[in-house]
Amino acid sequence: MSAQSSLTPIDIAKLRNACSTCSVRELCLPAGLDLQELAQVDKMVNRRRPVRRGDYLYRAGTELQSLYAIRSGFIKSAVLHEDGREQVAGFHMTGDLLGLDAISAGRHLCDAVALEDTEVCDIPFALLERLAREIPSLQSHFNRIMSREIVRDHGVMLLLGSMRAEERLAAFLLNLSQRFATRGYSSTEFNLRMTREEIGSYLGLKLETISRVLSRFQQEGLIQVRNRYLKINDADALRRLVGHCES
Amino acid sequence: MSAQSSLTPIDIAKLRNACSTCSVRELCLPAGLDLQELAQVDKMVNRRRPVRRGDYLYRAGTELQSLYAIRSGFIKSAVLHEDGREQVAGFHMTGDLLGLDAISAGRHLCDAVALEDTEVCDIPFALLERLAREIPSLQSHFNRIMSREIVRDHGVMLLLGSMRAEERLAAFLLNLSQRFATRGYSSTEFNLRMTREEIGSYLGLKLETISRVLSRFQQEGLIQVRNRYLKINDADALRRLVGHCES
DNA sequence: GCGGCCTTTTGATCCATGTCAAGACTCGTG
DNA sequence: CACGAGTCTTGACATGGATCAAAAGGCCGC
Numbered sequence: 085m086s087a088q089s090s091l092t093p094i095d096i097a098k099l100r101n102a103c104s105t106c107s108v109r110e111l112c113l114p115a116g117l118d119l120q121e122l123a124q125v126d127k128m129v130n131r132r133r134p135v136r137r138g139d140y141l142y143r144a145g146t147e148l149q150s151l152y153a154i155r156s157g158f159i160k161s162a163v164l165h166e167d168g169r170e171q172v173a174g175f176h177m178t179g180d181l182l183g184l185d186a187i188s189a190g191r192h193l194c195d196a197v198a199l200e201d202t203e204v205c206d207i208p209f210a211l212l213e214r215l216a217r218e219i220p221s222l223q224s225h226f227n228r229i230m231s232r233e234i235v236r237d238h239g240v241m242l243l244l245g246s247m248r249a250e251e252r253l254a255a256f257l258l259n260l261s262q263r264f265a266t267r268g269y270s271s272t273e274f275n276l277r278m279t280r281e282e283i284g285s286y287l288g289l290k291l292e293t294i295s296r297v298l299s300r301f302q303q304e305g306l307i308q309v310r311n312r313y314l315k316i317n318d319a320d321a322l323r324r325l326v327g328h329c330e331s
Numbered sequence: 332m333s334a335q336s337s338l339t340p341i342d343i344a345k346l347r348n349a350c351s352t353c354s355v356r357e358l359c360l361p362a363g364l365d366l367q368e369l370a371q372v373d374k375m376v377n378r379r380r381p382v383r384r385g386d387y388l389y390r391a392g393t394e395l396q397s398l399y400a401i402r403s404g405f406i407k408s409a410v411l412h413e414d415g416r417e418q419v420a421g422f423h424m425t426g427d428l429l430g431l432d433a434i435s436a437g438r439h440l441c442d443a444v445a446l447e448d449t450e451v452c453d454i455p456f457a458l459l460e461r462l463a464r465e466i467p468s469l470q471s472h473f474n475r476i477m478s479r480e481i482v483r484d485h486g487v488m489l490l491l492g493s494m495r496a497e498e499r500l501a502a503f504l505l506n507l508s509q510r511f512a513t514r515g516y517s518s519t520e521f522n523l524r525m526t527r528e529e530i531g532s533y534l535g536l537k538l539e540t541i542s543r544v545l546s547r548f549q550q551e552g553l554i555q556v557r558n559r560y561l562k563i564n565d566a567d568a569l570r571r572l573v574g575h576c577e578s
Numbered sequence: 579g580c581g582g583c584c585t586t587t588t589g590a591t592c593c594a595t596g597t598c599a600a601g602a603c604t605c606g607t608g
Numbered sequence: 609c610a611c612g613a614g615t616c617t618t619g620a621c622a623t624g625g626a627t628c629a630a631a632a633g634g635c636c637g638c
Contacts, residue, residue: 171493188478216470220464231433234481237487241420244488245533246412290596292618496624
């Protein structure tokens with residue numbers, strides 16, 4: 085199916101570059117593209133865009149133009165209630181693909197805000213659909229990405245529906261830890277990019293509860309926290325806390 | 332793109348039949364298929380399968396073979412914790428497509444159990460992917476279905492994360508009501524297919540709470556309940572209760 | 579039609595988390 | 609360097625929903 089075996093080292097380097105520089109390894113690396121396909125993908129994803137801390141990547145209600153792959157940085161997505169409350173739907177980091185929920189209605193249903201200076205790759209959705217039509221493995225991979233998002237959401241539902249505050253926060257920290265590890269950063273030491281309030285919103289808890297539970301974890305020696313800095317001392321203990329509920 | 336204009340009345344009848352009899356109007360109706368495509372879809376979806384009340388459609392851990400479109404009946408999907416607790420992830424009725432979360436890992440991650448005698452259409456996933464490759468509008472539609480599932484999940488997350496018991500139950504009843512209406516049934520009078528415990532699991536509440544809130548709604552004249560029978564007297568009041576949080 | 583099991587209702591009490599409030603810390607800016 | 613806004617911590621108290629318990633009602637097989 086693929087002409088992968090005919091790739092020269094230069095092609096491979098180019099491919100690797102196209103993927104890693106644009107954080108679409110998520111999207112194209114496992115797809116097994118040939119040279120021509122590569123050129124197409126190259127064209128598609130070579131539209132970088134910086135988003136400064138506090139700026140919106142997109143807002144609820146706007147038309148879906150592109151999906152966005154995070155090249156670097158940190159973004160939260162959130163739905164806004166009419167009464168001003170906001171519910172954080174997810175935190176996204178390097179390599180994550182944003183905007184999937186907009187495909188359904190053709191317009192975004194949540195806001196995406198950068199929590200630190202961020203660079204994304206702009207992936208025009210129409211172009212992606214067209215390309216995926218021509219490159220079956222790309223389509224197949226895209227299906228899996230969508231499905232993975234559904235699985236992730238089910239995990240959050242489980243967390244919100246059946247875990248207590250301590251369990252939720254432990255699960256959250258472990259999840260962050262693991263995602264940093266996957267990206268080559270320390271799994272035990274990192275800076276939170278979000279406020280206690282945002283964590284609380286995501287976990288269905290109030291900011292005071294987040295603060296209290298973090299303090300308790302620290303007292304018990306499981307972690308060290310100071311403001312946004314966080315160090316995990318005893319990941320196993322956290323895992324035991326989460327106990328029977330893995331997402 | 333499509334040869335739709337060349338369809339004879341007979342073809343159209345056949346198409347309508349293929350769709351309505353198998354509850355894949357969800358999947359194929361909006362796709363604008365031509366005759367040959369129709370034949371292919373026909374082949375794909377003409378595998379019906381009955382599932383008796385209490386039986387599993389699939390179990391967590393089993394390999395993904397097919398997606399399932401519900402032709403009639405009622406199915407719950409649930410993830411099982413190691414400790415035996417279960418978390419209901421969704422209730423599904425006629426026309427719904429099940430199994431999307433399995434695409435990610437190639438195996439099912441939750442159980443699907445029939446809450447009443449049910450008939451589903453078996454849609455081999457490999458075949459669906461192949462067909463979608465040949466019929467762009469089918470692929471496009473499938474993307475939207477996946478996205479819609481993500482949107483639905485976000486709605487549940489919002490409900491679990493930021494609504495109180497009364498609001499959750501009101502939202503749940505309105506959602507059921509609306510889905511029955513869409514399918515041509517009464518929006519105000521229907522039988523619940525699930526136990527209080529299952530509702531509670533879905534909404535992140537205990538069965539006693541469900542029972543109590545239902546009783547309270549009844550006292551206030553919003554609904555009438557007797558066992559599984561439910562009648563909505565004042566949908567507007569329920570909507571006001573849910574207030575600012577629409578999913 | 580009876581007996582047993584599952585589901586539902588309702589009451590009493592408890593507890594985890596929310597709410598309210600005060601003060602401390604942090605960081606960016608004038 | 610001081611100020612002020614935003615963020616975080618901690619305490620006291622309130623409360624929604626969980627838990628425990630008992631009894632009633634419905635359903636199914638015999």
